[in-house]
Amino acid sequence: MQLKHGEKTDKEDDSPVTVADYGAQALVAWSLRRAFPGQPLSLVAEEDAVDLREPSGAAMLDRITSLVNEALAIEHPQVARLSSAEVADLVDVGCSEGGGVGRHWVLDPIDGTRGFVGQRQYAVCLGLLQDGQVALGVLGCPNLPQYAITDADCDEGQAARSFSEESVGTIFAASKGQGAYAGPVFGGMPTQRIHCNDSLPPSQVRYMESFEKRHSNHGLALQIGAEIGVELPSLKLDSQAKYGALSRGDASIFMRFPDAAYREKIWDHCAGVAIIEEAGAVITDALGNPLDFSQGRFFPYLNGGIVAATPSMHRAIMAAIRKIRELEPKEE
Numbered sequence: 258m259q260l261k262h263g264e265k266t267d268k269e270d271d272s273p274v275t276v277a278d279y280g281a282q283a284l285v286a287w288s289l290r291r292a293f294p295g296q297p298l299s300l301v302a303e304e305d306a307v308d309l310r311e312p313s314g315a316a317m318l319d320r321i322t323s324l325v326n327e328a329l330a331i332e333h334p335q336v337a338r339l340s341s342a343e344v345a346d347l348v349d350v351g352c353s354e355g356g357g358v359g360r361h362w363v364l365d366p367i368d369g370t371r372g373f374v375g376q377r378q379y380a381v382c383l384g385l386l387q388d389g390q391v392a393l394g395v396l397g398c399p400n401l402p403q404y405a406i407t408d409a410d411c412d413e414g415q416a417a418r419s420f421s422e423e424s425v426g427t428i429f430a431a432s433k434g435q436g437a438y439a440g441p442v443f444g445g446m447p448t449q450r451i452h453c454n455d456s457l458p459p460s461q462v463r464y465m466e467s468f469e470k471r472h473s474n475h476g477l478a479l480q481i482g483a484e485i486g487v488e489l490p491s492l493k494l495d496s497q498a499k500y501g502a503l504s505r506g507d508a509s510i511f512m513r514f515p516d517a518a519y520r521e522k523i524w525d526h527c528a529g530v531a532i533i534e535e536a537g538a539v540i541t542d543a544l545g546n547p548l549d550f551s552q553g554r555f556f557p558y559l560n561g562g563i564v565a566a567t568p569s570m571h572r573a574i575m576a577a578i579r580k581i582r583e584l585e586p587k588e589e
């Protein structure tokens with residue numbers, strides 16, 4: 258999809274948001290309401306309709322409303338068209354604060370918005386928390402090939418865009434204790450069981466990191482990689498597509514080291530964590546503590562970042578981080 262004028266804007270924190278982010282959030286909220294009629298619905302989702310309800314947001318809300326109605330007409334032709342007020346209300350269904358008690362859906366309607374705008378990777382990510390624990394996750398990655406990304410697909414560590422058209426688009430799904438699965442994005446529920454690959458020596462493993470340098474310290478990841486004996490360049494992918502790629506063995510490590518002031522949000526990880534854990538991988542903060550999804554929309558302090566990897570690579574990275582930190586000059 259090529260975005261037109263008026264279909265993308267910047268939020269208060271300067272990050273981009275598009276009609277697709279809002280539209281996907283409204284559609285998922287609509288679908289959850291329909292799937293669980295009459296039940297209370299707690300949805301912790303990234304976007305809200307505050308800007309869309311301003312006079313300056315009216316044109317964008319109209320465009321989102323048309324797109325949502327177009328999508329509903331394909332899947333549910335019998336359903337009445339939604340008004341723009343109803344679409345704004347659906348976006349705002351995602352305002353739940355979450356927490357450690359009961360059931361909370363967690364949605365990133367488009368993760369990797371910068372990747373979506375740049376026609377790289379992005380993912381629609383829906384997870385479920387049960388009493389603060391990740392219970393289920395689905396990742397739709399429309400630009401991710403259905404086959405494993407190999408060295409041949411990588412251009413200096415970056416996944417090339419020239420994946421063959423007919424095999425692009427992958428969906429991942431997992432629920433606790435039932436395994437992780439992958440399949441074609443328009444093929445219904447995925448059926449191919451997937452596992453991470455923990456059999457490679459460090460010289461053959463590949464690590465992944467954000468495409469966007471501003472989202473993660475690439476220098477630190479390089480240093481840690483060198484410490485554990487990684488020789489291949491990193492694979493730079495936007496979004497939770499990285500969790501999908503780790504889960505089926507395209508790469509063995511995902512390192513994410515944002516600026517110290519950045520606060521990680523639960524929707525950037527919930528669905529992906531459900532999938533990697535069922536695929537046999539491990540995820541912690543940079544000091545080895547488990548991620549705590551039970552504290553609301555944001556994670557508590559994460560000790561410098563997030564590391565997801567196969568079990569042996571995760572152990573090696575934790576040791577490398579401890580060693581690097583011990584060598585750092587101590588503040589007086």
Ligand SMILES: Nc1ncnc2c1ncn2[C@@H]1O[C@H](COP(=O)(O)O)[C@@H](OP(=O)(O)O)[C@H]1O
Pocket residue numbers: 272303365367368369370371372466467468469471472473494495496497515516519522525
């Ligand atoms: N300065 C920053 N540091 C770290 N992460 C950031 C960031 N600014 C935005 N992000 C987050 O990084 C996510 C994309 O992850 P990745 O870097 O793996 O592609 C964004 O998700 P959205 O695109 O849903 O807003 C956003 O939440």
Ligand SMILES: [Mg+2]
Pocket residue numbers: 272273303370
């Ligand atoms: Mg965003």
Ligand SMILES: [Mg+2]
Pocket residue numbers: 365367368369524525
């Ligand atoms: Mg995101």
Ligand SMILES: [Mg+2]
Pocket residue numbers: 278303365366367368369370
């Ligand atoms: Mg998003």
